[in-house]
Amino acid sequence: MKSALNISQSETATATKKETSFLPILLGLLFAAGFAASTWYTFLSPELEKRTSYMLFLAELIGFAFAVVKTKSWKSFGVGLALYTVIAGFMGHVPRQDILNETIRNLYFHVPMWFGMIIMMFVSVIYSIKYLRKGELQHDNVANSFVETATIFGLLGLSTGMIWANYTWGHFFPAKEVKLKFAAIALLVYFAYLILRGALPDDIKKARISAIYNIFAFPAMITLLYILPRMFKDSLHPGAEGNPAFSDMDLDNTMRVVFYPAIIAWTLMGVWVASLKIRIRNVQIRLWD
Amino acid sequence: MELLRHIGLLLKKEFTLEWRQRNSLYSLLLYIGGTVFICYLSFALKTNKLGPITWNALFWIIFLFVAISAMTKSFALEKKERNFYYYYITSPEAIILSKIIYNIILMVVLAGLTVGGFTMVMQIEILDPEIFLLNLLLGAMGFASTLTLVSGIAAKAEHQGTLMAVLSLPIVIPMLLVLIKVSNHAIDGLSRGLIEGELITLGALNVIVVAVSYILFPYLWKS
Numbered sequence: 108m109k110s111a112l113n114i115s116q117s118e119t120a121t122a123t124k125k126e127t128s129f130l131p132i133l134l135g136l137l138f139a140a141g142f143a144a145s146t147w148y149t150f151l152s153p154e155l156e157k158r159t160s161y162m163l164f165l166a167e168l169i170g171f172a173f174a175v176v177k178t179k180s181w182k183s184f185g186v187g188l189a190l191y192t193v194i195a196g197f198m199g200h201v202p203r204q205d206i207l208n209e210t211i212r213n214l215y216f217h218v219p220m221w222f223g224m225i226i227m228m229f230v231s232v233i234y235s236i237k238y239l240r241k242g243e244l245q246h247d248n249v250a251n252s253f254v255e256t257a258t259i260f261g262l263l264g265l266s267t268g269m270i271w272a273n274y275t276w277g278h279f280f281p282a283k284e285v286k287l288k289f290a291a292i293a294l295l296v297y298f299a300y301l302i303l304r305g306a307l308p309d310d311i312k313k314a315r316i317s318a319i320y321n322i323f324a325f326p327a328m329i330t331l332l333y334i335l336p337r338m339f340k341d342s343l344h345p346g347a348e349g350n351p352a353f354s355d356m357d358l359d360n361t362m363r364v365v366f367y368p369a370i371i372a373w374t375l376m377g378v379w380v381a382s383l384k385i386r387i388r389n390v391q392i393r394l395w396d
Numbered sequence: 397m398e399l400l401r402h403i404g405l406l407l408k409k410e411f412t413l414e415w416r417q418r419n420s421l422y423s424l425l426l427y428i429g430g431t432v433f434i435c436y437l438s439f440a441l442k443t444n445k446l447g448p449i450t451w452n453a454l455f456w457i458i459f460l461f462v463a464i465s466a467m468t469k470s471f472a473l474e475k476k477e478r479n480f481y482y483y484y485i486t487s488p489e490a491i492i493l494s495k496i497i498y499n500i501i502l503m504v505v506l507a508g509l510t511v512g513g514f515t516m517v518m519q520i521e522i523l524d525p526e527i528f529l530l531n532l533l534l535g536a537m538g539f540a541s542t543l544t545l546v547s548g549i550a551a552k553a554e555h556q557g558t559l560m561a562v563l564s565l566p567i568v569i570p571m572l573l574v575l576i577k578v579s580n581h582a583i584d585g586l587s588r589g590l591i592e593g594e595l596i597t598l599g600a601l602n603v604i605v606v607a608v609s610y611i612l613f614p615y616l617w618k619s
Contacts, residue, residue: 293566
């Protein structure tokens, strides 16, 4: 991953090679689309549903292993998994639950957003620490790009959660749901980070101070998302306050084969977005200085 | 030992500075008095009585804003030239620790004044005063140590008044929510065993914040 994030002089040299590597990705996409279409008929017979879920998973695995070996790129792996998540997520077998019904499919999109956000925040904290130790502006660039992408992920997680809440709990922002409130506050912390960056004119000062704030904010976010919800207990989320957790009754194996790849897929998508941001900024720096 | 001696000297300097520029202290006192009086008038307390939950929420919101306005000036008052002087004679660790200790003392005094003013104007019966005061003490310490580093960050930027509020509010909210919960328990006089975990969390948060400030402040100080 480091080689993908470190944009050096060799970037221009490898640019031509990168461009050609899109063809296998397209091939992978075609492969996935074709397979999805061919399995569409099997889905029409309900008793085969579970078996086809597994079949879809296996075939996708082979197809994308093929694509990855061909392109030698984690990006095609990410695209493949994301595509698989969308196709299998909407078409695969899910358990029938009373209130949840079909909304249970939101699990593949809502939960991985938070996983991805936490992972990217963690990466950005590591790069902030690196910046404070070594003082290279590139590290600040990485940290900032990851925070920005993670904030977008947080917003997506919040909005998917709100839509889900509207259909299952009857309200976009239920009063008896602390996790939602704390997640919103955690996002405020990172909006404050973005405002702080805007308020500092000098580049080096901006890098140093926002790195300090980023490290300071991370424990606050962990407290908000993991410690306080356990303490307040006013939660409608599964797994809280005696509510059944997904892993207990809902998350059967047919969901697992989509859910775990979904986490990897959306995290890789986030890393890709962040790496694009990093490269755009590097180009800007080179053009303007 | 060198560190302790420096902290002692810097603390002495803080007290002398505060005493020489008393107007900032007086303005804080006026702030507390003014807000308490406004609450008294706007709730029409001659005829009404506030419920414990409203009282509690009002108290903590006012205390939070007292804390923010008290901490904003902790780095803003010093002149740039003087900061250079400190840079040569002492270590950043001594400076941040002395600032935190001084701010804790200031916040404890202000907390006492706020709760005194509040109970004087809006009578309320606190059934478990020990826990309430312990919680208040932890809250004052937590606010002081969190906001000291944030005010150091905000002092580096241009319009620091708004920035201070924007940066500190979300970071303080987790602590504030636990404080409000514990103090609700204390006012209602519920069993102490129920909030043991919360008190421990508050203490742990304080320790984490001080440790993080201690590690991060040298980098802030260098710029």
